[in-house]
Amino acid sequence: MVGSVWLTSGKGRKSRESGLDRDTIVAAAVRLLDAQGDVSMRALAGELNVTPMSMYWYVANKSDLLEFALDAVAGEIELPEADDDWQVELRALAQAWRRTMVGHPWAIRHYGDYLNIGPKSMRFTRHAQAVVGRSPLSQADQAAALSAVFQYVYGFAMNESRWLEYGRKTGRTVDEFVDDVAKSVAEVPWVSVKSGVVDQKNRQSIAEQRDRDFDRALDWLLAGMVTPSRSRHSASDPDGR
Amino acid sequence: MVGSVWLTSGKGRKSRESGLDRDTIVAAAVRLLDAQGDVSMRALAGELNVTPMSMYWYVANKSDLLEFALDAVAGEIELPEADDDWQVELRALAQAWRRTMVGHPWAIRHYGDYLNIGPKSMRFTRHAQAVVGRSPLSQADQAAALSAVFQYVYGFAMNESRWLEYGRKTGRTVDEFVDDVAKSVAEVPWVSVKSGVVDQKNRQSIAEQRDRDFDRALDWLLAGMVTPSRSRHSASDPDGR
DNA sequence: ACCTGAACACCGTTCAAGT
DNA sequence: ACCTGAACACCGTTCAAGT
Numbered sequence: 293m294v295g296s297v298w299l300t301s302g303k304g305r306k307s308r309e310s311g312l313d314r315d316t317i318v319a320a321a322v323r324l325l326d327a328q329g330d331v332s333m334r335a336l337a338g339e340l341n342v343t344p345m346s347m348y349w350y351v352a353n354k355s356d357l358l359e360f361a362l363d364a365v366a367g368e369i370e371l372p373e374a375d376d377d378w379q380v381e382l383r384a385l386a387q388a389w390r391r392t393m394v395g396h397p398w399a400i401r402h403y404g405d406y407l408n409i410g411p412k413s414m415r416f417t418r419h420a421q422a423v424v425g426r427s428p429l430s431q432a433d434q435a436a437a438l439s440a441v442f443q444y445v446y447g448f449a450m451n452e453s454r455w456l457e458y459g460r461k462t463g464r465t466v467d468e469f470v471d472d473v474a475k476s477v478a479e480v481p482w483v484s485v486k487s488g489v490v491d492q493k494n495r496q497s498i499a500e501q502r503d504r505d506f507d508r509a510l511d512w513l514l515a516g517m518v519t520p521s522r523s524r525h526s527a528s529d530p531d532g533r
Numbered sequence: 534m535v536g537s538v539w540l541t542s543g544k545g546r547k548s549r550e551s552g553l554d555r556d557t558i559v560a561a562a563v564r565l566l567d568a569q570g571d572v573s574m575r576a577l578a579g580e581l582n583v584t585p586m587s588m589y590w591y592v593a594n595k596s597d598l599l600e601f602a603l604d605a606v607a608g609e610i611e612l613p614e615a616d617d618d619w620q621v622e623l624r625a626l627a628q629a630w631r632r633t634m635v636g637h638p639w640a641i642r643h644y645g646d647y648l649n650i651g652p653k654s655m656r657f658t659r660h661a662q663a664v665v666g667r668s669p670l671s672q673a674d675q676a677a678a679l680s681a682v683f684q685y686v687y688g689f690a691m692n693e694s695r696w697l698e699y700g701r702k703t704g705r706t707v708d709e710f711v712d713d714v715a716k717s718v719a720e721v722p723w724v725s726v727k728s729g730v731v732d733q734k735n736r737q738s739i740a741e742q743r744d745r746d747f748d749r750a751l752d753w754l755l756a757g758m759v760t761p762s763r764s765r766h767s768a769s770d771p772d773g774r
Numbered sequence: 775a776c777c778t779g780a781a782c783a784c785c786g787t788t789c790a791a792g793t
Numbered sequence: 794a795c796c797t798g799a800a801c802a803c804c805g806t807t808c809a810a811g812t
Binding site: 299508 | 645650683684689695753760
């Protein structure tokens with residue numbers, strides 16, 4: 293946990309004989325993870341028609357493989373085009389990150405296990421830093437703002453990903469599941485929409501509701517950053533630079 | 534994933550012969566998890582001087598055991614005393630949750646796997662709902678506010694827990710680790726304090742810095758909730774009740 | 775009602791050997 | 794330089810059997 297291939301790096305070479313190389317292995321891993329939510333080295337080898345141990349020529353171990361897979365996914369994040377309002381651009385960036393993570397629900401489960409310093413991950417991070425870099429915040433506050441936003445986004449996306457994986461595995465919709473649970477427990481605290489409270493006729497799709505919830509809390513956070521604070525933690529750093 | 538013992542519930546009974554019962558097993562599991570970050574059924578049985586399979590009389594499987602362990606941890610959360618300002622109380626509640634989670638870094642890794650509807654978890658949730666219930670927000674906004682806050686707290690605590698577990702496992706401090714990585718990569722995006730930027734003489738303890746970061750973003754979020762919004766997502770629900 | 779031992783079907787990975 | 798097969802040290806869990 294929290295080691296990194298990228299610190300030691302290594303073999304990106306191509307095999308002449310078989311079709312095997314690191315990118316192929318990583319791509320197959322992503323495919324299996326998307327489909328099953330999980331990979332075993334043995335299953336992956338089966339998918340590639342090779343021996344499990346042959347892959348160990350290209351990756352040191354399973355942990356490394358997952359780190360490569362995560363960086364591959366990071367490469368899918370669409371960087372939004374520049375906007376004069378840094379908050380607008382930051383919001384778009386957060387949305388893009390969420391979109392990608394939710395597209396590979398397994399990714400966020402492993403996200404915290406690594407430093408995420410692969411080339412694709414760094415491309416994203418650098419872009420994000422550039423966006424807050426254009427804000428009027430002090431340099432210390434820029435880092436804090438970025439952390440805050442992505443901690444929220446991370447929490448939201450983790451939640452969302454779990455539901456999606458659950459749905460994929462059981463073939464049931466979230467609605468059905470919530471109704472089921474509501475039969476057993478009086479309160480259902482972990483969904484903002486309480487069962488029965490929303491009337492059926494203008495019920496929105498769960499996905500739309502989630503989008504709105506996501507954006508709204510993000511707006512709260514962004515608004516709070518630029519609001520003169522009434523509490524003991526000021527938004528401007530005393531020794532900010 | 535996302536099933537729940539609490540929906541089917543069951544055996545809370547006590548064995549007369551041996552000292553074994555569910556609470557003992559769960560308590561031992563928590564102890565091992567705290568110490569190692571992980572449990573195996575076999576190791577747990579060893580700890581209790583019983584056969585692995587004997588525990589299956591009290592828990593259906595490992596997943597159930599973890600769900601019980603999580604609820605036990607939820608029981609440790611200190612509910613703050615009432616405060617006239619609902620935001621002050623909500624902040625205290627978030628801090629208490631974080632404190633407990635960080636005290637058992639493994640807990641948050643498993644948190645999303647369950648519905649968290651055990652008795653101790655529900656006690657916390659109900660308290661939290663009561664706190665936002667005293668806010669001037671519409672009922673729909675109350676739920677959204679609660680979700681937003683705890684999504685942020687979850688993201689923060691997850692991050693923090695990883696570092697703590699990493700520290701425990703390697704016996705190195707976060708400072709040392711950051712310095713090491715900084716030698717290999719130019720940028721260290723996932724810490725707000727860039728290595729070298731903070732001068733040594735008024736360097737705060739990392740823990741204090743984390744506390745401040747946590748509180749500050751929480752304040753931003755809370756401030757944003759009660760700020761008239763300038764964006765397309767209004768803070769008051771059109772059909773709020 | 776409670777506990778056991780043997781066995782099954784998995785894992786990731788080491789290691790020595792092949793080409 | 795690349796790939797293999799056998800083996801090791803683990804898992805969680807089933808199942809039939811004991812008391």
